[in-house]
Amino acid sequence: MKRLRLERWSGQLFTARSTPASIRPCCLRQQQAALPPRIRFSSSAAALSDDLILEDGEELEEEFSSSSSDTKYPSPPLEAAFNSSKLAALHARLNLSQKLPLHTMARTLVDPSADSNADFNNAALSNLGGSIMSYHVSEWLLCTYPRLPMTVLFAAAYAYSGPKTLQMVGKEWGVETAAAPGGEVDPGYLQFSKLKPGQGLQTQVGSIRPDSKSYYRRGMSSRVVYDDEFGDTVPKQAENDLPLPTEHAYASFVKAVVGSVYLHSGSAAAKTFVTNHILSRYLQIASLFQFREPVRELSRLCAREGFEYPVARIVSETGRRSRHPVFVVGIFSGADKLGEGAGPSLGEARTRACVHALKAWYLYSPGSNVRVPSEMEVAGAKEWEPVHIDIGEVIH
Amino acid sequence: MDARLVRRPVIDLLSGRGQCLISLNASSQRHQSSFRRTKQHLNIKPDSSFLISNDSPKQDHIIFNPPSASPSVLHTPLKFLPKEDKRRQLLAVTAGKLNPTPSRLPPPVSRKPKIPHHHLSDADIAEIQRLKRDEPEKWNNLRLSRKFNCSSMFISICLSQCGYDDTVTREAEKARLAGMMDSWGPRRRKAHEDKLRRMEIALRDE
Incomplete structure (x- = not known):
């Protein structure tokens, strides 16, 4: 096996580098096609001597x-x-x-739109941290709720580690944005080029999908293969120097902090950090569902799983033929009740009962403290018991 | 302790917040109310679990009598648990004790007789299509479904490929429904829109 030398990933601040720009540690999503060559010193002019850090020698x-x-x-x-x-x-x-040294912390606060040099911005760190964060979030979601439909899984991942949530996290940490990026700014501020008022967002030019036309349908299965962890398209070529929304800058900062924790303190510390700051937030997963034909979907589910045909039965009712009747309808498969719903008409109560039964199916959980695969990385872990893997959502 | 528990509902109603409740109820009307009558009126019989019987424990105990609430979706029914789940055995042990199988199930919502399925042969389907082609005005879907004892949904599936162009009929039906809705007044229209909105909310389970 090839050993990854992680200390090199953020260590370029300390060492004199003479590597050409083409093999700089750039991340996949933020390939910088043609960066203008630039000279950077990591220290001030007073300390200019042997420990000078330069990358290219043209404007020396x-x-x-x-x-x-x-x-x-x-x-x-x-x-x-x-x-x-x-x-x-x-x-x-x-x-x-x-x-975790302070200058790495300072580097996490510099967005590529503020400093396009990949050795001084947080692009690489945030790409690494984003992968670690989405890995921990998705493994936790998949092990805790093994039957979630793909759409709900995407929505839940977005709710846990999407840019809006990460902006909230960054603001709760007390990080403020600098009015404009620059060398004179206090390094404790988040630095990025802000969008001008009235300036529209950049529309995405292309994606890495093989679709030749932009209006082609994007199915759920193809999103798993081609798109990112939230089911959104990945832009073909990201232009880092452009101004970007505040939430994206905050998101890349929080991801970069996770990446730097991983690099300097190890994977266990990074997992604890993600668990404490991201997964500890409460999300009402039951509110993410939206059904189209719940009655039909439930009957297909019962046929697939070999249960008896679901029958809607009136559990109780009051005020029939009045202005505000209430019907309580239960869905029974044989003698077992699958779900229950109340509504002002029999049809609506039956729909609610079917939605309830379907949610009870999809939200099955083996327990909140279910083991996740990353727990096997610690030394002396117990033998792995396979988690429940569902055969998939109901197709109707 | 037990005696206080039995009287608790009445005490709650008559002290503190209970006073407010009574005054709210009787704010506009004046009754021949007195303390004795109010107390008598509110002296409802407590739930059976609050009463002391010979079976109730002799020492201090907790009475668990939660108010009725809609069930939570996070409580997976026993039937939905996978086979390897440990709760399946635990629930199977206590299921007989806690909720015994009812001898009679509640009445079903729809009492309509079930229409037989999969009983029509190819010859029948050809006959359906021939009837529709020959006399499309006479043989509409409802009449055909009654004649062949099948659902009108099945008839519409059969007729989708019979060669009869039904766009004119569809347009006429759509225009008839639109004319009907145009004649509605504001109240009926609002009630209809509310019904549609309620069904959307029901699909989101809010």
């Missing part, structure tokens, strides 16, 4: 000749991270390990 003379270098760079220099009280407070507030 101009950089040497200039004196105060703070304002030249699109993002704050390295040593500003150690003087920022905001950054230290954020580090302490999140109860992060001392292994």
Whole structure:
């Protein structure tokens, strides 16, 4: 097996690099096609000596000749991270390990739209952290609710780790946005290019799907293969330098924090971090369902599983032939009651009872403390018992 | 303790919030009410689980008598549990004790007699299509379904390929329904829209 040297992924801040721009650690989704060559020093001009960090050598003379270098760079220099009280407070507030240094923390706050250099922005960290976060969220959802339909699974993943939620998380951590990115900004602020007022969002140009036309239907199965973890299309070529909505900047920051925790403290710490900050939030999964033909779907379900044909029966009623009657209808398969619903008419009560029965089927859970596959990574874990895997949602 | 438990509903109604309840109910009307009459009126018989019988435990105990509520979707019925689930054995043990199988099930919602399925041969289907082609005005779906003792849904499936163009009939039916809805007044229209909205809400289970 090939050993991954993770310390190298964020360690380019410390070492002098002479690697060409083509093999920079860039992430898949944020391939930067043609970056303008640029020279960066990680420290101020006073400390310019051997420990100089440069990437390309074309504009070297101009950089040497200039004196105060703070304002030249699109993002704050390295040593500003150690003087920022905001950054230290954020580090302490999140109860992060001392292994995670402050300048990595500062790097998580620099969006690619603020600093397009992949060695100084959070693109790689947020891609790594996003993968870790969506892995933990999806494994928890799949093991806790093994029968969820694909649409509900996408919606639940979006509710747990979508950009809107991550913006809330970032704001709850006390991170504020800088008015405009720049080298003079306190590194404790989230830096990205904001959208101008009245400026519309960039419409997505293309996706990585093989569809030749944009209006082709996107089925659920193809979303699993081609689209991202929320069932949305992945843009073909992301342009990082463009201004972006605040929620996306916050989302990439939170993901970058997860990625940096993973790099510096290990996978167990990253999992604990995701569990504490993302999975601890309460989501009403039962409210994510929307049915179209529940009566038919329930009868197909009973036929598929070999249950007796479901029959709607009147459990109780009051006020029939009055202005506000209430019927309580139960769905019975044989002598077993599958669901119950109340409504002002028999049809509506029956629909509600069928929806209730279907939700009871889809929301089956082996228990809230069910084991997930990542628990096997710790040493001395008990033998793995296979979790329940459902054959899939009802097709009607 | 037990004596206090028996009297508790009355005490609750008459003290604190209960006073407010009585005054709200009788705010506009004046009755010949007195303390004695009110107390007598509110002295309803408590639930049987609150009463002391020979079977009730002699020591301090908790009375579990929750108010009725709609069942939660997170309580999976026994039939929906997978075979390897451990709760299946546990529930199977207690199911006989807690909710015994009723001898009579509640009455079904629809009492309509079931229309037989899958009893028509190819010759019958050809006959249906021939009748419709020859006399389309006379043989509508309802009449055909009565003649062949099948559902009108099945008739419409058979007739979809018989060569009879029913677009004119469809348009006429749609226009008739639209004319009917145009003649509705605001109240009936609102009631209809509310009904549709309620069904949408029922599909989302809100």
